[in-house]
Structure formats: structure tokens, C-alpha cells
Amino acid sequence: MSDESVQPERISEAEHAVMEALWERSPLTAQEVCEEVCGPRGWSLATVKTLLSRLVAKQAVATEPDGKRFLYSPKMAREAYVGTESRRLVDRLFGGRAAPLFAHLAQNEALTEDDIAEIEALLKELKS
Amino acid sequence: MSDESVQPERISEAEHAVMEALWERSPLTAQEVCEEVCGPRGWSLATVKTLLSRLVAKQAVATEPDGKRFLYSPKMAREAYVGTESRRLVDRLFGGRAAPLFAHLAQNEALTEDDIAEIEALLKELKS
DNA sequence: CTCCATCGTTTACAGACGTAATCGATTACG
DNA sequence: CGTAATCGATTACGTCTGTAAACGATGGAG
Numbered sequence: 001m002s003d004e005s006v007q008p009e010r011i012s013e014a015e016h017a018v019m020e021a022l023w024e025r026s027p028l029t030a031q032e033v034c035e036e037v038c039g040p041r042g043w044s045l046a047t048v049k050t051l052l053s054r055l056v057a058k059q060a061v062a063t064e065p066d067g068k069r070f071l072y073s074p075k076m077a078r079e080a081y082v083g084t085e086s087r088r089l090v091d092r093l094f095g096g097r098a099a100p101l102f103a104h105l106a107q108n109e110a111l112t113e114d115d116i117a118e119i120e121a122l123l124k125e126l127k128s
Numbered sequence: 129m130s131d132e133s134v135q136p137e138r139i140s141e142a143e144h145a146v147m148e149a150l151w152e153r154s155p156l157t158a159q160e161v162c163e164e165v166c167g168p169r170g171w172s173l174a175t176v177k178t179l180l181s182r183l184v185a186k187q188a189v190a191t192e193p194d195g196k197r198f199l200y201s202p203k204m205a206r207e208a209y210v211g212t213e214s215r216r217l218v219d220r221l222f223g224g225r226a227a228p229l230f231a232h233l234a235q236n237e238a239l240t241e242d243d244i245a246e247i248e249a250l251l252k253e254l255k256s
Numbered sequence: 257c258t259c260c261a262t263c264g265t266t267t268a269c270a271g272a273c274g275t276a277a278t279c280g281a282t283t284a285c286g
Numbered sequence: 287c288g289t290a291a292t293c294g295a296t297t298a299c300g301t302c303t304g305t306a307a308a309c310g311a312t313g314g315a316g
Contacts, residue, residue, distance in 0.1 A: 012303060016220070030263080046306045049264070054303090068313055069263050082221050083236055086229060089217050092144070093210050098233045099246035101214060105226045106250055108211055116254060118227035122234055123248055140273060158293080174276050177294070182273090196283055197293055 008076060008084075009058040016081070017041060018051045019060065023078045027064060027071035136204060136212075137186040144209070145169060146179045147188065151206045155192060155199035 011019060021036040022028060028036075034048045052072055055061040060076040094100040105111050111119075139147060149164040150156060156164075162176045180200055183189040188204040222228040233239055239247075 010302095013220070014304060043304095044306065047304075050304085050306075053265075063264095067263095068311090082232060085217065085221060086232060089213065090233075092141070093213060097243060098230075098239050099243040099250075102226075102230065102243075102247045103250055104210060104214060105218075106254055111226050111254070115225060115227040115230075116251065119230050119247070120251055122227075122231055123244065123251070126234055126239070126244060138272090142274060171274095172276065174278095175274075178274085178276075181295075195293095196281090 008060065008080075011055070011058065011060055011076075011081060014041075014047075015051050015055055015058075015060070018048065018055060019074060019076070019078070019081065022061065022072060022074040026073040028073075029066075029069055029071060033072065136188065136208075139183070139186065139188055139204070139209060142169075142175075143179050143183055143186075143188070146176065146183060147202060147204070147206070147209065150189065150200060150202040154201040156201075157194075157197055157199060161200065 017037050018033055021033050024036070030045065030049050030052055033052065034043070034045045037043060038045065038048060052061060056063055056072075060074070062073050062075040063070040064073070065071075090096055090098055090101055094104075145165050145168075146161055149161050152164070158173065158177050158180055161180065162171070162173045165171060166173065166176060180189065184191055184200075188202070190201050190203040191198040192201070193199075218224060218226055218229055222232075
């Protein structure tokens with residue numbers, strides 16, 4: 001009945017950086033988010049505030065009042081984000097098939113020894 | 129010496145659709161590109177022309193005059209595009225490691241039987 | 257109670273992107 | 287030869303993104 005959960009709006013790259021901070025630890029204040037991301041990205045607190053607002057508008061982040069300020073928490077799960085983004089890429093570049101992506105990564109030395117070992121283990125599990 | 133080949137400018141999603149047509153077959157006229165993509169994307173010829181111009185400006189497509197019109201060919205290789213796009217995603221979402229991406233695809237049933245078989249074969253090859 | 261620091265909100269603005277219409281040149285057809 | 291079709295180039299314009307400053311409310315310090 002409620003009009004909730006329309007298809008989720010797309011999260012931009014800058015917004016994603018903020019989400020990562022919140023997925024790492026939450027709830028956080030805008031200040032705290034800034035402490036996590038402003039350094040690496042060279043952002044000001046104002047920028048983080050804008051991104052947080054946009055994420056709230058996009059329903060990807062929830063707020064909870066705490067005195068004068070807000071505490072922000074992720075509302076969209078990281079799994080969901082990572083899932084749709086990966087799928088987008090695989091669809092767009094590899095016709096939806098994962099094997100060509102894997103082949104590509106393999107060909108370009110983009111796979112470390114560890115990657116290969118891990119994937120091998122996963123494969124074994126999948127086949128069981 | 130020459131100022132050629134600065135780091136290539138990013139190709140947008142709409143532009144990418146045009147590139148795919150050219151990677152498939154080239155050289156093509158704007159008209160022919162439209163025949164390939166206008167239907168599926170619901171675009172007009174004008175849109176394709178704009179995208180082609182932008183791709184030429186971004187040095188991703190080369191032109192060769194043919195009477196009144198141009199023949200367009202890809203200048204950037206598909207391999208290169210796919211490579212940087214894949215890497216971007218893996219870096220952004222999986223800390224640069226391919227294994228977690230693979231794990232994610234596996235967990236979400238995003239791998240078909242065929243994918244698994246192919247990847248297995250590739251793995252065997254890699255280890256040799 | 258007063259004032260300053262800090263919040264979230266609003267507004268700003270340039271560049272990229274999606275989508276196209278218009279325009280001046282040219283060529284092919286009649 | 288004239289004119290209609292077509293071409294690439296130019297211009298358009300709304301939205302999204304990145305990045306932030308300005309502003310009004312409020313809460314804490316003195």
C-alpha cells in the first residue's frame with residue numbers, strides 16, 4: 001500500500017564514497033563521515049553534507065535525529081549496490097556473461113595468485 | 129614528440145553504444161550506425177550524429193572523408209575500453225581484487241553452468 | 257540570557273550527458 | 287541548371303554530478 005521502495009535511484013560515484021564510509025561504520029554524523037572521506041578525496045565538509053542530502057533524497061541513507069544534528073545510516077545494503085553495479089557492467093560489456101569478464105581479467109594479468117586460488121576454491125564449492 | 133594520446137577521455141554510456149556498433153563493423157556512415165542503434169535505443173539520427181562528433185572529439189573514433197560524408201571507424205580498441213572499465217569497477221567495489229567480484233557473482237546465481245565450465249577451463253590453463 | 261559554533265537546508269554554478277533541432281554547405285537527381 | 291535531400295557542424299536545453307558557499311535555526315558555553 002505504501003508507495004515505498006520504488007526502484008532505487010542510481011548512486012553516483014562521489015555518493016558511493018560516502019556510502020562506503022557508512023557501510024564501514026554507522027550511524028555517523030556528517031562530521032564523522034567527513035573525517036573518513038574528506039582527506040582521501042580532498043573534499044570539504046560542505047561537499048559531504050550535499051552528498052548526504054542527496055543520498056537521503058534517493059532513499060539510500062536514513063537519518064535519525066540526535067539533538068541538533070543527524071545520525072546517518074545506510075538504508076541500501078552494500079550487497080544490493082554491489083550487485084546492481086556489477087550486473088550493469090557485465091551486461092553492458094560482456095553480454096551478461098561472467099565468463100568473458102573472467103577471461104578478460106585473466107588475460108590482463110589482473111588476477112593475482114591469491115585471486116586464482118580463491119576462485120578455484122569457490123569453484124570447487126559451487127560444484128559440490 | 130607529438131601531443132597525441134593524452135590519457136583517453138572517458139566514454140559515456142550512450143557513446144559506448146555507438147562504439148559497439150563500430151567495433152562490430154567498420155567503417156560505417158552515421159546513417160549506418162543509426163541503423164544499428166537507433167532502433168534498440170529509441171534514438172534519432174541527430175542523436176547518433178552528436179554522439180559520433182563527441183567521440184571524434186574524444187579521439188575514440190577516426191573519420192575518413194567519402195564524398196560528402198564521413199566514414200567512421202573506432203580508434204580506441206574495444207580491449208582497451210573493456211579493460212579500463214572493468215578495472216574501474218573492480219577497484220571501486222572490490223578493492224582491486226577480482227576474487228571478491230567472482231565470489232559475488234557466484235553467490236548471486238549470476239554464473240551459468242557454462243560460465244562455470246569456461247572459467248574452470250581458463251583456470252586450468254592459467255596454472256599451466 | 258547572549259553569542260558563537262555548528263547543523264541541516266537552500267542556492268550556486270560549471271561541466272558532462274542525453275537527446276535533439278537548426279543551419280549552411282554540398283551533392284545527386286531530375 | 288536548379289532544387290530537394292543529405293551531410294557535418296553548431297546551438298539548445300534539461301538533468302545529473304561534483305564541488306561548494308550562504309543562510310537561517312539551534313544548542314552549548316559563559
